[in-house]
Amino acid sequence: xxxxxxxxxxxxxxxxxxxxxxxxxxxxxxxxxxxxxxxxxxxxxxxxxxxxxxxxxxxxxxxxxxxxxxxxxxxxxxxxxxxxxxxxxxxxxxxxxxxxxxxxxxxxxxxxxxxxxxxxxxxxxxxxxxxxxxxxxxxxxxxxxxxxxxxxxxxxxxxxxxxxxxxxxxxxxxxxxxxxxxxxxxxxxxxxxxxxxxxxxxxxxxxxxxxxxxxxxxxxxxxxxxxxxxxxxxxxxxxxxxxxxxxxxxxxxxxxxxxxxxxxxxxxxxxxxxxxxxxxxxxxxxxxxxxxxxxxxxxxxxxxxxxxxxxxxxxxxxxxxxxxxxxxxxxxxxxxxx
Numbered sequence: 001x002x003x004x005x006x007x008x009x010x011x012x013x014x015x016x017x018x019x020x021x022x023x024x025x026x027x028x029x030x031x032x033x034x035x036x037x038x039x040x041x042x043x044x045x046x047x048x049x050x051x052x053x054x055x056x057x058x059x060x061x062x063x064x065x066x067x068x069x070x071x072x073x074x075x076x077x078x079x080x081x082x083x084x085x086x087x088x089x090x091x092x093x094x095x096x097x098x099x100x101x102x103x104x105x106x107x108x109x110x111x112x113x114x115x116x117x118x119x120x121x122x123x124x125x126x127x128x129x130x131x132x133x134x135x136x137x138x139x140x141x142x143x144x145x146x147x148x149x150x151x152x153x154x155x156x157x158x159x160x161x162x163x164x165x166x167x168x169x170x171x172x173x174x175x176x177x178x179x180x181x182x183x184x185x186x187x188x189x190x191x192x193x194x195x196x197x198x199x200x201x202x203x204x205x206x207x208x209x210x211x212x213x214x215x216x217x218x219x220x221x222x223x224x225x226x227x228x229x230x231x232x233x234x235x236x237x238x239x240x241x242x243x244x245x246x247x248x249x250x251x252x253x254x255x256x257x258x259x260x261x262x263x264x265x266x267x268x269x270x271x272x273x274x275x276x277x278x279x280x281x282x283x284x285x286x287x288x289x290x291x292x293x294x295x296x297x298x299x300x301x302x303x304x305x306x307x308x309x310x311x312x313x314x315x316x317x318x319x320x321x322x323x324x325x326x327x328x329x330x331x332x333x334x335x336x337x338x
Contacts, residue, residue, distance in 0.1 A: 030165015059156040081105025099196030104290030115321040117293030134214035176210035198273030208285040288331040289323040296321040302328040
């Protein structure tokens with residue numbers, strides 16, 4: 001009897017272990033059982049046509065087989081930044097059909113071709129030559145540094161997302177560019193999951209700072225202190241330039257929450273999303289920037305910059321919007337309302 005009870009207990013523990021993989025989004029991304037069919041959706045043991053035994057030629061191609069304008073396995077069309085209901089009946093959300101995805105799009109966004117994006121489609125080799133703005137502790141803002149200490153051989157969707165599931169929001173990886181990343185889960189229940197409306201949790205900026213660390217400035221008065229007070233390590237690692245504070249509670253004089261009011265011009269109201277800390281009031285990197293791609297236009301004074309050269313990211317140009325959500329640096333006016 002003791003042997004039977006031990007065997008039964010072991011079987012229960014094994015079953016729990018096999019099904020306990022944390023998965024932010026479910027579906028084929030995590031939550032596997034001992035006899036899951038999910039592996040076969042992406043991998044072949046002996047007849048793979050791509051690296052890592054993929055059924056597609058590249059990670060991008062594999063992701064786009066579900067998450068594109070022609071894909072059929074997922075409602076989230078990240079190529080065009082749209083949520084398309086009806087593709088996957090098992091995906092139960094409150095997102096409206098044709099809603100614009102919170103992360104933007106890689107090819108189009110709001111039906112317009114993107115003017116800037118994180119280009120993960122080419123699978124650029126990471127051999128010490130891939131550059132990121134403000135990467136590394138000693139890198140000045142407005143300059144680039146190489147990403148050399150990464151686990152992935154290529155820059156692709158899996159550089160930021162874990163296709164096998166994650167304890168983070170939207171299957172964001174727990175380690176990116178050798179940096180620990182923790183983003184709270186806040187909307188993963190079937191009843192309230194929404195891909196078009198802000199549902200971010202704490203730690204959202206950690207994903208961006210893994211590669212753009214010199215922009216992750218969290219100290220009070222970071223953008224307004226005088227040069228004498230701007231010492232190394234106090235207002236970010238770059239002592240030559242100023243930066244807008246992030247990961248702060250939203251407040252600016254008597255201004256109202258930019259999520260609920262924003263700025264109205266004609267019939268259009270422009271709003272910006274904030275991250276949740278219990279009261280939905282934290283300014284994150286993604287408050288102003290779209291992580292996948294933006295179709296914002298940069299014209300007039302926004303075309304160029306102090307040097308007139310349009311060198312990113314300090315000087316946006318008409319063909320490069322620095323992933324900003326709104327036209328012509330409109331993200332500033334939504335909050336500051338001058």
